[in-house]
Amino acid sequence: MRIILKEDFEKFVNSLIKDESLSVIGVKSKGNKFAFGHLDSASELRLDYDVTILPPKKYFFPQRETLVTYNVANGFAAKDSSDLKPTVILGVHPYDIVALLHMDEIFRETKSDPYYFEKRKASIIIGVNIQNMSERCFAPQMGCAIIDHGYDLMLTDLGNRYAINIGSQKGEQLLDKYAKNVTDALARDVQMVGQKKQEIMNMSQLKFNFPTELIPEMLNKTYDQSGFWEKHSEKCLACGSCVLVCPTCYCFDVKDDPHLSLEHGERVRTWDGCLLEDFAKIASGENFRPTRPTRYRHRYFKKGKYLFDRFGFVSCVGCGRCSSNCLPDIANPVNLFNDMYSEVLNMGVVIDAPAEPEVNIKSEGDINYVPKLATIINKVPMTANEMLFEIKLDDGSTLNQVPGQFIQVSVFGVGEAPISVSSSPTKKGAFQLCVRKIGNVTTRLHMLNVGDKVGIRGPFGHGFDTEFLKGKDLLFVAGGLGIAPLRSLFNYVLDNRADYGRVTLLYGCKEPRELLFGDEMVALEKRDDVEYKPTVDWCPENELWTGNIGVITTLIPQVNFDPESTYAIVVGPPIMYKFVIADLKKRNVPDDHIILSLERRMKCGVGKCGHCQINQIYVCRDGPVFNYSKIKGVPEAL
Amino acid sequence: MKPKVAFFDFAGCEGDELQVANLEEELLTLLEQVEIVSFREVMKEHSDNYDIAFIEGSCTRLQDEDRLKEIRKNAKIVVAIGACATIGGINSLKNYQDLDDVRRTVYGDKAKLFDTYAARPIDAVIPVDAYVHGCPINREEFLHVVKSLLLGKKPDIPNYPVCVECKKNENICAFERGEFCVGPVTRAGCNSCCVNEGTKCWGCRGLVDNPNENSQKEILIKYGLTVDDAIKKFRLYFGWQERKR
Known part of the structure; x- marks a missing residue:
C-alpha cells in the first residue's frame, strides 16, 4: 500500500490529462447527480460521489458502436480501431469493478467479443472506496462493496491523503511514471483503510431477510407463481430503465445504418433490454415474451438464476441503479427478493442449501462480426412467398455446415437475418437457402438478382447429430417452412442412405400451392427406400390434390414405426410442436427419441445478444436443434 | 429511374416540411436518390405523377378526405409526417370541446363559412405505409425513413418509450428535476431531444x-400533479389515440 497527499494526487491526475496519448475519464458532477466523463482538469473529479447515472461499462460496451463497415462495391470490413487510446478511468466504485469482472466472463464465454476486449485491454481502472453510498445501494449485501482485485489502483480517502492499493503492474507503472511524492503506507494507514472498509460494510440501509446465497433456489421455486410476478410488475412501464442502467446488462441489437447514397454504411450495435416489448419478437410477428410479467420475471431469472447456473455468480452487484431509476418504484431487488422469501415461506417450501452450479466455461477464438462476401448464383421461386436461393462464397470456401445449422445472411443496408441452410453438406460448392419473404432482410433478398452480393456469417449453433442417428429408423415430420432446415438432414440421409434405417417423411402445409420442393417430393414417391406422406390442411376446389387432407398430426396414426428404434425429427412453426409431440407420445416414442429445431430472434449467433434466450438456453448457441428430453422442462421452449 | 416524390399539407403548421427544406446539404444528396415533383413550400412546379407522397397535417374537414383519397390513389407509398398527420397532433385538442364554440373562437362571425369536424390523423382516412413521428419531425429520422423506403425495408421506428433514449444519453430524469414528463409512454426515436435540452417529453411522437x-x-x-392536470398532459398529443383506445 502507498500513500499520496491529496495535492500530489491532483498533480498526478493533471499530468495524466496532459499526456495526449492517454484518454482520461473520471467521475464528474452532472446537475445534482454524477456521471463518468472526460476530465479536463483534476478539479472536476468528484471522488466523493454516491453513484453515477450510468456505470463505466459504457466505455467498453458503448450505447452505440460500429461493428462492421460495408461498401456495396467492396463488401464488408471490420471497423477501424486504430484510434483507440489507453484509457484511464478514475473513481470506479468496487461494485462497478465486480460488474466489469462479470462482463469479462460473459463477453469471453463461447467466443470472445473483440470489440469489448480491445477497449478493456486498453483500460486502466483506478478504483475508489465508497465514501458516500446512495440510499438504494445494497452492494455490501451482495458482497460487492469492497474488493481486493479487478483494479489497477484502488484509492481510499484518508482525509488529507489517499491510500493506494496496487492491483497490477500496469497500475504501478502508471503511478511511477506520473505521480510524485508517493510513499509507502505506515501501519496506521493500513489500519485506517481497514476501518474504512468496515464502515462501508455497514453503510447500506437496505437489508435482505434471508441469506443471499439462497436467491437462485428461491427463484427456482417461484417461477410458476404467476400471481406473484403479476403483482410485482403491474405498474411496469416496460421502459427498460432498470436494465439500461444496469452495470451487468449486456443485451444488444444490431442494425444497418446506410449512408444516404446507399453505397456504403455501417452495421452498429446498440444497447437493448429484455424488458422492452419487442425484445423477443421475430419477423413473422410472433413475440415469445409478450407480457410485462414474463419480461419482468425474465430479468430476475437472468441475473439470479441463468447466469448463476452458467458462471457461478448472481449477476447483481447491488449498485441500486435499477431501483433508483424506476419511476413506479417496482425494481428494487431487495424488496422483490424479501417478498419472494415470504412467498416461499407461505408456500411451505423449505430451501435449506444454496444451489451449487456446475460451471464449465469454454471459450474458443473471437466472434467474427464481419460477413464473408457471397454471390447469388441461382434463384428459383417455389411459391408466392418462398424462393430457393443458391449461394456461393466468393473466397471459394465451402460452408461446411452440419445439417440443421443456420447462417446469418446480410443484405447491404438492410441488415442480417438468421436463416437455416436447406441443402445437405454432401452438396459441395454452393449451398441453398429456402427463404420466406417475411421480414426486412428476407423481403429484400427476394428482390435481389442472380449475380448480386450478400454477406454470410456462420454456420452457427448445433445441428443434427448425423453420426448418432446412424442405423436408426428416422421419422421426419415437417410443417410448412420447417421443411427448409429439415431438408438439409433429409438429403444428407438420402445421400448416405445405407447408413440409416427406415426413412419416413410426413410433410404438411396449408394448401397444395404452398408445398415446397414439389419436384423433389414427387421423385420421392417413386423411391422404395423412403415412405413419403404429404398432407394439406385444406384444398381449394380448383386445385388438384390426391394426398391426405388434414393437419400434420392426422398422418401420424397412418404410418407404422417401431418407437424403440425410431427417432422423430420434427421441424415446423412454433404452434405445431405441442400437437405433434403429444401424438408421438401416444405412439410411445420416448422423449429422447424426439429431435426438434426452434426458431427465435437472433442477432449475434453466439449467445451474447440475448434475443433468442429461452430460460437458461440460448437457441443460437445451444440449438437450434434440440433433443426434446433436454427442453421439455424448459417453460419458454414450446 | 429515381422515385418521384411529392409533399402535401393539411391542417398543420408546415413545420415538418420546413424540417425537410432545412436538410440543406443533405437535401442535395437526397436529390440524387429521388425526384421531387411537388413541394409547395420550396418550389412552384407541381405534378400528380408521383410514387411516394409525404403528407403533413391532420384531417379536420370532411372535404379534405377526398383530397387524401386522391393522393392515396396516385401514390404507391404514403408517408405521414409530423404529429398532426401521424397521431392527430395538438389539433385533436379541439375534439374535447364543442366544435361550434371552436369555430366561433377562430372565425368569429364568419364561423358558418368554415366547416370542421373532429381532427384526426391521416390513417383515420386512408391507409398509411410509413410514419415520421414528431412535432416537428427529426431530420435524421426523415432520412432514415427515406433510405428505408429506397432499400425496400420497413423503417425501424422504435416501439419502446423515450426513457430508453434518456438512459442511453445519461439524462437526469425529468421527474427528478421537478418536471412532469410523459416520456415513459411516448414512442422513442427522437433521441430524447427535449429532455437532453433540460426540459421534458411532451409526447409528440x-x-x-x-x-x-x-x-x-x-x-x-405521485409527483404532485392533480388528476385533471394528468389527464390534460395526456391530451396534449395523445387526444386522438386516447379516444380510440
Missing part, C-alpha cells in the same frame, strides 16, 4: 403500442 397508461398517470399524480 404518440403512445407506444402498449403503454401502461394507468401506471404513468399514477406517477404523474
Whole structure:
C-alpha cells in the first residue's frame, strides 16, 4: 500500500490529462447527480460521489458502436480501431469493478467479443472506496462493496491523503511514471483503510431477510407463481430503465445504418433490454415474451438464476441503479427478493442449501462480426412467398455446415437475418437457402438478382447429430417452412442412405400451392427406400390434390414405426410442436427419441445478444436443434 | 429511374416540411436518390405523377378526405409526417370541446363559412405505409425513413418509450428535476431531444403500442400533479389515440 497527499494526487491526475496519448475519464458532477466523463482538469473529479447515472461499462460496451463497415462495391470490413487510446478511468466504485469482472466472463464465454476486449485491454481502472453510498445501494449485501482485485489502483480517502492499493503492474507503472511524492503506507494507514472498509460494510440501509446465497433456489421455486410476478410488475412501464442502467446488462441489437447514397454504411450495435416489448419478437410477428410479467420475471431469472447456473455468480452487484431509476418504484431487488422469501415461506417450501452450479466455461477464438462476401448464383421461386436461393462464397470456401445449422445472411443496408441452410453438406460448392419473404432482410433478398452480393456469417449453433442417428429408423415430420432446415438432414440421409434405417417423411402445409420442393417430393414417391406422406390442411376446389387432407398430426396414426428404434425429427412453426409431440407420445416414442429445431430472434449467433434466450438456453448457441428430453422442462421452449 | 416524390399539407403548421427544406446539404444528396415533383413550400412546379407522397397535417374537414383519397390513389407509398398527420397532433385538442364554440373562437362571425369536424390523423382516412413521428419531425429520422423506403425495408421506428433514449444519453430524469414528463409512454426515436435540452417529453411522437397508461398517470399524480392536470398532459398529443383506445 502507498500513500499520496491529496495535492500530489491532483498533480498526478493533471499530468495524466496532459499526456495526449492517454484518454482520461473520471467521475464528474452532472446537475445534482454524477456521471463518468472526460476530465479536463483534476478539479472536476468528484471522488466523493454516491453513484453515477450510468456505470463505466459504457466505455467498453458503448450505447452505440460500429461493428462492421460495408461498401456495396467492396463488401464488408471490420471497423477501424486504430484510434483507440489507453484509457484511464478514475473513481470506479468496487461494485462497478465486480460488474466489469462479470462482463469479462460473459463477453469471453463461447467466443470472445473483440470489440469489448480491445477497449478493456486498453483500460486502466483506478478504483475508489465508497465514501458516500446512495440510499438504494445494497452492494455490501451482495458482497460487492469492497474488493481486493479487478483494479489497477484502488484509492481510499484518508482525509488529507489517499491510500493506494496496487492491483497490477500496469497500475504501478502508471503511478511511477506520473505521480510524485508517493510513499509507502505506515501501519496506521493500513489500519485506517481497514476501518474504512468496515464502515462501508455497514453503510447500506437496505437489508435482505434471508441469506443471499439462497436467491437462485428461491427463484427456482417461484417461477410458476404467476400471481406473484403479476403483482410485482403491474405498474411496469416496460421502459427498460432498470436494465439500461444496469452495470451487468449486456443485451444488444444490431442494425444497418446506410449512408444516404446507399453505397456504403455501417452495421452498429446498440444497447437493448429484455424488458422492452419487442425484445423477443421475430419477423413473422410472433413475440415469445409478450407480457410485462414474463419480461419482468425474465430479468430476475437472468441475473439470479441463468447466469448463476452458467458462471457461478448472481449477476447483481447491488449498485441500486435499477431501483433508483424506476419511476413506479417496482425494481428494487431487495424488496422483490424479501417478498419472494415470504412467498416461499407461505408456500411451505423449505430451501435449506444454496444451489451449487456446475460451471464449465469454454471459450474458443473471437466472434467474427464481419460477413464473408457471397454471390447469388441461382434463384428459383417455389411459391408466392418462398424462393430457393443458391449461394456461393466468393473466397471459394465451402460452408461446411452440419445439417440443421443456420447462417446469418446480410443484405447491404438492410441488415442480417438468421436463416437455416436447406441443402445437405454432401452438396459441395454452393449451398441453398429456402427463404420466406417475411421480414426486412428476407423481403429484400427476394428482390435481389442472380449475380448480386450478400454477406454470410456462420454456420452457427448445433445441428443434427448425423453420426448418432446412424442405423436408426428416422421419422421426419415437417410443417410448412420447417421443411427448409429439415431438408438439409433429409438429403444428407438420402445421400448416405445405407447408413440409416427406415426413412419416413410426413410433410404438411396449408394448401397444395404452398408445398415446397414439389419436384423433389414427387421423385420421392417413386423411391422404395423412403415412405413419403404429404398432407394439406385444406384444398381449394380448383386445385388438384390426391394426398391426405388434414393437419400434420392426422398422418401420424397412418404410418407404422417401431418407437424403440425410431427417432422423430420434427421441424415446423412454433404452434405445431405441442400437437405433434403429444401424438408421438401416444405412439410411445420416448422423449429422447424426439429431435426438434426452434426458431427465435437472433442477432449475434453466439449467445451474447440475448434475443433468442429461452430460460437458461440460448437457441443460437445451444440449438437450434434440440433433443426434446433436454427442453421439455424448459417453460419458454414450446 | 429515381422515385418521384411529392409533399402535401393539411391542417398543420408546415413545420415538418420546413424540417425537410432545412436538410440543406443533405437535401442535395437526397436529390440524387429521388425526384421531387411537388413541394409547395420550396418550389412552384407541381405534378400528380408521383410514387411516394409525404403528407403533413391532420384531417379536420370532411372535404379534405377526398383530397387524401386522391393522393392515396396516385401514390404507391404514403408517408405521414409530423404529429398532426401521424397521431392527430395538438389539433385533436379541439375534439374535447364543442366544435361550434371552436369555430366561433377562430372565425368569429364568419364561423358558418368554415366547416370542421373532429381532427384526426391521416390513417383515420386512408391507409398509411410509413410514419415520421414528431412535432416537428427529426431530420435524421426523415432520412432514415427515406433510405428505408429506397432499400425496400420497413423503417425501424422504435416501439419502446423515450426513457430508453434518456438512459442511453445519461439524462437526469425529468421527474427528478421537478418536471412532469410523459416520456415513459411516448414512442422513442427522437433521441430524447427535449429532455437532453433540460426540459421534458411532451409526447409528440404518440403512445407506444402498449403503454401502461394507468401506471404513468399514477406517477404523474405521485409527483404532485392533480388528476385533471394528468389527464390534460395526456391530451396534449395523445387526444386522438386516447379516444380510440
